[in-house]
Amino acid sequence: MSAETAYAKINLALHVRRRREDEYHELETVFAFVDQGDRLTARVAAQDELRTHGEFAGQLTDPFGNIVAQALSGLPHGKGWAVELEKRLPVAAGLGGGSADAGAVFRMVETEHGLPEDWHARAAKLGADVPACVRSEACIGRGTGTELEPVPNDLAGCPVLLVNPRVALATGPVFKGWDGKDRGALPEGDLRAIALAGRNDLEAPAIVIAPVIADVLEALRRTAPWLARMSGSGATCFALYDTPQARDASAAAIASEHADWWQMSGALR
Known part of the structure; x- marks a missing residue:
């Protein structure tokens, strides 16, 4: 059994610099993470399964298209995992809830099987916040938010x-x-x-x-x-x-x- 918290993401600052030709926006942001969030557990199963519960589980309209299922299917993790997601964070709320859930899947896979070398690119395909959520450590994000840089963290424990x-x-x-x-x-x-x-x-x-x-x-x-x-x-x-x-x-x-x-x-x- 593997377990992880999907830490809530906040943007301490979010500067929008320009609209890009690909219709995305050029950003500069500071990601920080709260020590609370959704909770995920996984156990080995015959095939991948995803079950959701918790206060906001009803807002996940398509669990099979859920970003957790997408993250799992895109990473090597053996025959299959049965994942339980306790949805404690509201959906479409600016907290990166789905991205945080995906990040937690990456960390669980890393613990059990290791991550492929191109994990960052795989994470970015799932969403702009996902690479930052994999590590869930304070950092600066540029581009669409996927180009990450370290930042001195004097706010741990705040x-x-x-x-x-x-x-x-x-x-x-x-x-x-x-x-x-x-x-x-x-x-x-x-x-x-x-x-x-x-x-x-x-x-x-x-x-x-x-x-x-x-x-x-x-x-x-x-x-x-x-x-x-x-x-x-x-x-x-x-x-x-x-x-x-x-x-x-x-x-x-x-x-x-x-x-x-x-x-x-x-x-x-």
Whole structure:
């Protein structure tokens, strides 16, 4: 039996630089990962199987076309694996949930069989966030997000609160809503410096589509984190705190005001 956590991905900063001729966008982003997420287990079976359960399993409309099944079929792992996926992260939420699930499959295969030399290319074919999610370590992503660079990580262990208003937000329309203005490159420095001086260029177009995101950001900022920002293309927002006590008090305050919002507490890896 093999088990892995599919760590939630957040974008501490996400700078959109230009639209490319292939209709993708040139990005500069800082990936960070929370120590919480979906959970996967696998056991040897006669053929590949995927079973899903958990709070958000019902949002996976096609389990056989699921990115977990695609990742598994694209990697050497013996005769077959029966995979159980506990879907704890909301879908289409800016947390890289599917990509994180695929990344967890890569790590399980690596433990049991090793990864092929071209694992990065195989991961990138599944999605732009998947290569970063395989390692689930803080890094800078360029290009479409698949060109990865190390970054000094001074935020390991930083308390983080994730909040989603239970609104699914497709990535395509948010990118389409970007105004096309290049607001400049990522700042340099360690993670905290980049996060503080950075931005998320998809925040504004996401709020146009889902105005409740602005309410989530306002609610988080009232709890006095040192940073609150939307992750990815939304609608999940995150807040970073100096102490677990501050994070937990904030989580309780938001839960009392907005009992219908999803939230998850953890720490950065």
